[in-house]
Amino acid sequence: MAILRCGISMSLDGFVAGPRQSLDNPLGEGGEQLHNWAFEVRTFRAAHGMEGGESGPDDDIAREAIRNIGATIMGRHMFGPGDGPWGADPWKGWWGENPPFHTPVFVLTHHARKPLEMQGGTTFHFVTEGLHAALDRAMSAAGGKDVSLGGGAGVIQQYLTAGLIDELEVHVVPVLLGEGARLFERTAGRQTAYECVRVVASPSVSHFKYRLRGGG
Amino acid sequence: MAILRCGISMSLDGFVAGPRQSLDNPLGEGGEQLHNWAFEVRTFRAAHGMEGGESGPDDDIAREAIRNIGATIMGRHMFGPGDGPWGADPWKGWWGENPPFHTPVFVLTHHARKPLEMQGGTTFHFVTEGLHAALDRAMSAAGGKDVSLGGGAGVIQQYLTAGLIDELEVHVVPVLLGEGARLFERTAGRQTAYECVRVVASPSVSHFKYRLRGGG
Numbered sequence: 001m002a003i004l005r006c007g008i009s010m011s012l013d014g015f016v017a018g019p020r021q022s023l024d025n026p027l028g029e030g031g032e033q034l035h036n037w038a039f040e041v042r043t044f045r046a047a048h049g050m051e052g053g054e055s056g057p058d059d060d061i062a063r064e065a066i067r068n069i070g071a072t073i074m075g076r077h078m079f080g081p082g083d084g085p086w087g088a089d090p091w092k093g094w095w096g097e098n099p100p101f102h103t104p105v106f107v108l109t110h111h112a113r114k115p116l117e118m119q120g121g122t123t124f125h126f127v128t129e130g131l132h133a134a135l136d137r138a139m140s141a142a143g144g145k146d147v148s149l150g151g152g153a154g155v156i157q158q159y160l161t162a163g164l165i166d167e168l169e170v171h172v173v174p175v176l177l178g179e180g181a182r183l184f185e186r187t188a189g190r191q192t193a194y195e196c197v198r199v200v201a202s203p204s205v206s207h208f209k210y211r212l213r214g215g216g
Numbered sequence: 217m218a219i220l221r222c223g224i225s226m227s228l229d230g231f232v233a234g235p236r237q238s239l240d241n242p243l244g245e246g247g248e249q250l251h252n253w254a255f256e257v258r259t260f261r262a263a264h265g266m267e268g269g270e271s272g273p274d275d276d277i278a279r280e281a282i283r284n285i286g287a288t289i290m291g292r293h294m295f296g297p298g299d300g301p302w303g304a305d306p307w308k309g310w311w312g313e314n315p316p317f318h319t320p321v322f323v324l325t326h327h328a329r330k331p332l333e334m335q336g337g338t339t340f341h342f343v344t345e346g347l348h349a350a351l352d353r354a355m356s357a358a359g360g361k362d363v364s365l366g367g368g369a370g371v372i373q374q375y376l377t378a379g380l381i382d383e384l385e386v387h388v389v390p391v392l393l394g395e396g397a398r399l400f401e402r403t404a405g406r407q408t409a410y411e412c413v414r415v416v417a418s419p420s421v422s423h424f425k426y427r428l429r430g431g432g
Contacts, residue, residue, distance in 0.1 A: 012386060012424050013400035013407055014230045170228060172388060174412035174424050178405030184229035189394030191229055196390035201417030208228050208390050 002142060003166035004073075004135060006149040006156055007065045008183065009034040009205070010170050015180035016153050023081050026094050033175045037205040038062060047100040057200050061207050065169065070142025072105040073134050075155035079107045079124070086113050093124065103148075104141040106134045108155060131158050153181035161190050168194060169209040218358060219382035220289075220351060222365040222372055223281045224399065225250040225421070226386050231396035232369050239297050242310050249391045253421040254278060263316040273416050277423050281385065286358025288321040289350050291371035295323045295340070302329050309340065319364075320357040322350045324371060347374050369397035377406050384410060385425040 010016050011034060018028025025031065038044040042053035043062040053059070076083070080091040090113065093099055102121040113126040125141075127134040138147040149159055159165050168191075170183070184191060194210035201207070226232050227250060234244025241247065254260040258269035259278040269275070292299070296307040306329065309315055318337040329342040341357075343350040354363040365375055375381050384407075386399070400407060410426035417423070 012388070012412075014398075172228070172422070174415055174426075176400075176407040176410055176412075176426070178403075178408040182230075184392075187394075191392040192394040194392055196228075196392075199390055199417070199419050199422070201415070201422050203415050206388070206415070206417050206422040208388075210390075210392070 002070070002139060002144055002146050004147050004149055004159070004164055005065075005069075005167040005169075006159070006165050007169040007171065008151060008156060009038070010172055010183050011175045011177040011180070012172060013176045013178065014182050014184060015177045016151060016156075016183045017181040018177050019179045021077060021081065026081070028180050030175075030177050031180065033177075034173055037171065037173060037202075040204070047102070048095075049098060049100075056202070058202050058205060058207075061169075061171075061200060065148075068145050069103060069148045070145025071103050071138040072101045072148045072150060073138050073155070073159075074105060074107055074150035075152050076107060076109045078151045078155070079109075085111050092116060093118070098122075104138070106138045106141075108134055131155070131162060131164070135159075135164060153183050154186075156183065157186045160187050163190065163193065163212070166212050167209065168211075169207060172206045172208060173204065218286070218355060218360055218362050220363050220365055220375070220380055221281075221285070221383040221385075222375070222381050223385040223387065224367060224372060225254070226388055226399050227391045227393040227396070228388060229392045229394065230398050230400060231393045232367060232372075232399045233397040234393050235395045237293060237297065242297070244396050246391070246393050247396065249393075250389055253387065253389060253418075256420070263318070264311075265314060265316075272418070274418050274421060274423075277385075277387070277416060281364075284361050285319060285364045286361025287319050287354040288317045288364045288366060289354050289371070289375075290321060290323055290366035291368050292323060292325045294367045294371070295325075301327050308332060309334070314338070320354070322354045322357075324350055347371070347378060347380070351375075351380060369399050370402075372399065373402045376403050379406065379409065379428070382428050383425065384427075385423060388422045388424060389420065 008016050018031035021028045040054050041059035041062045043059050045053040098119040099122040105124045106127050109126050112128050116124040197211045198209040224232050234247035237244045256270050257275035257278045261269040314335040315338040321340050322343050325342050328344050332340040413427045414425040
C-alpha cells in the first residue's frame, strides 16, 4: 500500500530552517548548512543535475528517500518566498527550469493558480482545499507509488498532528542554528505515535527513521 | 586549565526530561528512556554500584564524561522533587546513601541548607548565590580538575546563556517524548557559539560533542 513519507534535515537544536527566509536565503539564515550532507552524496547531486558525489551510507539513505516516490507535497514557503496572491508574473519555484522532484508536486496555498509544467517530469499543482485534499490528489497522481512530504516545518507539523505521515526520517546534523523553524512544536505531542525503526550515522549526519505504530 | 563540561541525554524531539516530574517519575513521564543507553554501559553501571554492562563506543563516551571531574553542579529539580523551604526532614537526593557523583556537588537553590555528606565521596552543598557563585565554589573544590554540570534543562540553559559551559555533549536517543523539558530554548541562541568537535553514534544513541569557540 502506498504511504506518505517525510524526510527532513534538522539541526541538533531542532530547527529545519534558519530564521528570516528571503529571496537570498531560501532556507533561512544559515539553513543551507542543514543540507551540506546531501550535497555531498551522489544521488542528491544527480537529482539536482550535478555530477559526482560520494557513495556510502548517506548516499544509500538519499537513494532510499527518492525510490518509489510518485508525487510530492510541499508548503507554499518551500515553493517560494512571500505570501498573498501570485501576481502577474508568478514565481516558478527555487529550482530553475528542471526541478529535482521529477514528479507531480502539490503545493499547499491559500491562493488558486493554474498548474505549472516544468522540465524533467515536475508539474506544480496548487491546492487550496487543505492538507487532506492535497494528500488525496497526490496519492491519485502517484499511481500506487508513495508520496513524499517536503517542508516546511508548518506543513510537516500539520500532517504529523493529523496522523497522516506513515514514515518520518529526521536527518540530524551537528549544526546549532540558534533560531529558526522548529520541527517538533505545535504537534500536540503526536510524534509519540512513532517508533524508531532504524538509525544510521556518519560523522556529518545521523539519520533517525520512524514509522507510525500500526500505520502504513 | 579546568573547564565546565556538560553532558546530557536528549530525545530526538528535543527534551531532556519528560513532563510532570514527581516522586514516582524523577525524570518526568517517559524520561527514563533517555538514559537506557547509559544503563547498558559498564562505566555508568559501576558509578551507580551495579555490576556488568557493555564496553564499546558508548561506554568510552561515558568513561570520558566522568574522567577528571572534581566537582558537580546541578539544579534543585535534579536533586529532588518540589520547591520551597527544605523542612524538618529534608530530602537527601534521588540516589540513596551512596550517590553516583563521588565528588562535592553544588546544588543551586533559593533555600539555604547545611552541607549534606553522603557515602562514597559525595557531599551536597546548597548554593543560594546563583550560578556564578556555584561555579566559583565548584572550581575551587575541584582542585584543578574539571567541573561537571548536570541538569535540569533550566540550569543548563542559564549556564549556556551566560557563556559558561566550555564543553557540551548531547546524547541524542531515538525516543520521541512529545512533551517535557526542552533543552534548546530560552538560550537567546547562544548555542551558535559552539562548534561540533566529534560525533560518535551507535544504534541506541548518537553523541554530539561541542566546544565553545575560543573557549576552554
